[in-house]
Amino acid sequence: MKRTPHLLAIQSHVVFGHAGNSAAVFPMQRVGVNVWPLNTVQFSNHTQYGQWAGEVLAPQQIPALVEGIAVIGELGNCDAVLSGYLGSADQGRAILTGVARIKATNPKALYLCDPVMGHPEKGCIVPQEVSDFLLDEAVAMADFLCPNQLELDSFAGRKPQSLFDCLGMAKALLARGPKAVLVKHLDYPGKLPDGFEMLLVTAEGSWHLRRPLLAFPRQPVGVGDLTSGLFLARVLLGDSLVAAFEFTAAAVHEVLLETQACGSYELELVRAQDRIAHPRVRFEATPIGL
Numbered sequence: 597m598k599r600t601p602h603l604l605a606i607q608s609h610v611v612f613g614h615a616g617n618s619a620a621v622f623p624m625q626r627v628g629v630n631v632w633p634l635n636t637v638q639f640s641n642h643t644q645y646g647q648w649a650g651e652v653l654a655p656q657q658i659p660a661l662v663e664g665i666a667v668i669g670e671l672g673n674c675d676a677v678l679s680g681y682l683g684s685a686d687q688g689r690a691i692l693t694g695v696a697r698i699k700a701t702n703p704k705a706l707y708l709c710d711p712v713m714g715h716p717e718k719g720c721i722v723p724q725e726v727s728d729f730l731l732d733e734a735v736a737m738a739d740f741l742c743p744n745q746l747e748l749d750s751f752a753g754r755k756p757q758s759l760f761d762c763l764g765m766a767k768a769l770l771a772r773g774p775k776a777v778l779v780k781h782l783d784y785p786g787k788l789p790d791g792f793e794m795l796l797v798t799a800e801g802s803w804h805l806r807r808p809l810l811a812f813p814r815q816p817v818g819v820g821d822l823t824s825g826l827f828l829a830r831v832l833l834g835d836s837l838v839a840a841f842e843f844t845a846a847a848v849h850e851v852l853l854e855t856q857a858c859g860s861y862e863l864e865l866v867r868a869q870d871r872i873a874h875p876r877v878r879f880e881a882t883p884i885g886l
């Protein structure tokens with residue numbers, strides 16, 4: 597029987613609604629991965645409501661929890677680490693220590709970093725020190741990096757002029773450590789207004805994918821977290837990077853269709869669960885070169 601992969605997911609938890617682990621854990625489980633959720637913060641709700649209650653996990657808890665798993669002899673079963681929304685830069689450094697510890701136990705373990713940075717216009721509140729940590733330190737350790745356009749711009753230190761410019765900016769990141777860069781959301785001058793575009797860049801090649809842009813009165817949150825989580829889950833289940841990319845785009849689109857149909861602001865993950873596991877739509881990733 598094929599082994600079920602295990603994935604340590606280190607990101608935010610919200611009591612109400614869906615962001616961070618609260619957006620990614622159930623979908624990753626639903627597609628067939630054993631998830632070990634480690635919550636960097638526990639907030640009442642995501643920060644785009646403008647107010648929230650809750651606390652940031654003390655950074656020293658992260659290595660302590662990883663060590664606890666080592667003590668019971670299970671750390672070697674960890675196939676991958678995912679990190680997302682961080683409450684402080686010290687938490688980020690504690691995660692990198694944890695990743696190094698896990699890779700020492702299982703050299704095949706993968707680390708996916710979703711570099712969640714502040715987006716004040718959108719209401720995504722992240723301390724500046726966290727962005728600095730992601731830009732300077734996390735990128736070097738990550739096997740996979742999953743920025744959105746704004747985060748890609750921060751890594752490059754500029755805005756793109758074209759799609760090919762985005763490609764160049766993503767490719768430049770490969771030289772800084774990651775084996776693959778998934779740009780979850782492209783925005784560049786000349787982009788067609790009715791499409792939602794993504795890029796996958798690896799040493800072997802680059803792929804572009806377009807899916808329909810859906811209209812929402814208020815943009816749902818947690819889409820990026822869902823995207824990163826499903827991509828890593830499918831890679832662990834044996835997909836090629838391109839197949840995982842295509843699956844992720846389809847499954848995320850299914851969730852957005854369900855969310856739109858319900859008129860919800862929060863992602864309709866429970867209602868969309870069968871569509872996540874077996875997307876009915878399919879989007880083809882097309883090779884793209886410089």
Ligand SMILES: Nc1ncnc2c1ncn2[C@@H]1O[C@H](COP(=O)(O)OP(=O)(O)O)[C@@H](O)[C@H]1O
Pocket residue numbers: 744745780781792807808809810811812815816817818819820821849852
């Ligand atoms: N097909 C789509 N139609 C409309 N909006 C979408 C679609 N896919 C994603 N979005 C929205 O686009 C934004 C893009 O998010 P993105 O930049 O990829 O990542 P993150 O969620 O990490 O910010 C989010 O506000 C998301 O809700």
Ligand SMILES: Cc1ncc(COP(=O)(O)O)c(C=O)c1O
Pocket residue numbers: 608609610615616639641642643644681712719720721816817818819820821822
């Ligand atoms: C607590 C929390 N986690 C994660 C996120 C990231 O969500 P997204 O997937 O939209 O980037 C947010 C965004 O506001 C948030 O408030």
Ligand SMILES: [Mg+2]
Pocket residue numbers: 712713744820821
């Ligand atoms: Mg994000």
